[in-house]
Amino acid sequence: MSLAPRTPVAWRRSIGDRARNAAQGTGRRPGDLQRQFVYSRFLARVFQDETWVLKGGVAVLARVIDARHSKDIDLLAALTDIDDAVLSLRAACGRKADDPFTFQITGRTPTRDNDGQPAVNGAELRMEALIGPTSIERFRVDLVVGSTMTAEPEKITPPMPFEMEGIRTPTYRVYPAVDHVADKLCATESRYGIDRDRRSSRARDLVDLVVFARTQEFDAGALWNAVEVERSMRNLPAAPTLDVPSSWAPQYAQEARSTPVCSGMDFDAAVTLTRSFLDPVLSGVRRSGRWDPTACTWARY
Numbered sequence: 001m002s003l004a005p006r007t008p009v010a011w012r013r014s015i016g017d018r019a020r021n022a023a024q025g026t027g028r029r030p031g032d033l034q035r036q037f038v039y040s041r042f043l044a045r046v047f048q049d050e051t052w053v054l055k056g057g058v059a060v061l062a063r064v065i066d067a068r069h070s071k072d073i074d075l076l077a078a079l080t081d082i083d084d085a086v087l088s089l090r091a092a093c094g095r096k097a098d099d100p101f102t103f104q105i106t107g108r109t110p111t112r113d114n115d116g117q118p119a120v121n122g123a124e125l126r127m128e129a130l131i132g133p134t135s136i137e138r139f140r141v142d143l144v145v146g147s148t149m150t151a152e153p154e155k156i157t158p159p160m161p162f163e164m165e166g167i168r169t170p171t172y173r174v175y176p177a178v179d180h181v182a183d184k185l186c187a188t189e190s191r192y193g194i195d196r197d198r199r200s201s202r203a204r205d206l207v208d209l210v211v212f213a214r215t216q217e218f219d220a221g222a223l224w225n226a227v228e229v230e231r232s233m234r235n236l237p238a239a240p241t242l243d244v245p246s247s248w249a250p251q252y253a254q255e256a257r258s259t260p261v262c263s264g265m266d267f268d269a270a271v272t273l274t275r276s277f278l279d280p281v282l283s284g285v286r287r288s289g290r291w292d293p294t295a296c297t298w299a300r301y
Helices: 008-023 030-046 056-063 082-093 177-189 204-215 220-234 246-257 267-282
Strands: 052-055 072-077 101-110 121-131 134-145 154-156 172-174 290-292 297-299
Touching: 008 030, 008 121, 008 134, 030 056, 030 072, 030 082, 030 101, 030 121, 030 134, 052 056, 056 072, 056 172, 056 177, 056 204, 072 082, 082 101, 082 121, 082 134, 177 204, 177 220, 204 246, 204 267, 220 267, 220 290, 246 267
Parallel strands: 052 172, 072 134
Antiparallel strands: 052 072, 101 121, 121 134, 154 172, 290 297
């Protein structure tokens, strides 16, 4: 077994080499795997206490290694004030872990619109990962307080994108799957802009819904409860069906190409699948039962 790199330059070279080797034959980009590794080192510091819950695309990746890659990290803080949350995250950046990384916040921008959630307050943080004086990666953290969960966070220890000697995989506290799906659904239903007349442009939400439908089990009653709570938080009316903007088709195709779970599923097939998953719950046809991700159908317990 080779020894861990000894210098910042050697670490950077080794991470890049291992990312390229791990990406071979998978359809994944080496840069994505390198960033995912850096995320794991940052989150190893964050999850040394239970202040935090992982949301967004990185949370989906924690569940499903073949989900889409995310270019930022979404964190929910169990605090009421966003300034306190930023201070707490800054303190987490200074913690030690079983690697030579250091992390620093290099900038902060208030989150605009907060994804149509009036009770949520947020900040966008620019981050830098370093080994010694050498910059390894820059990324963004979208930090929020005030987001609602209808279940307890799930503890997940995801596989590493590649192995490094002496480095252990951290365990994350991950946003409940039912709340994650409700968040994606309601983001699609919401209207944005000053006049609240603009549809979401986030085709990646459809990609994530496909990943959930193809890989995770759900209880119909728990999913409906999460949808009701999220709609109430966003002041959204009830709707019996998932309405996906047709304008998402090109961006969906681009995102799906680099997401192995979406292999063979074009835009129309993705919409059909997610409607078969969500519409029975949204329309009231299904208030009990279990979603079977292998058969992609609802079944009785």
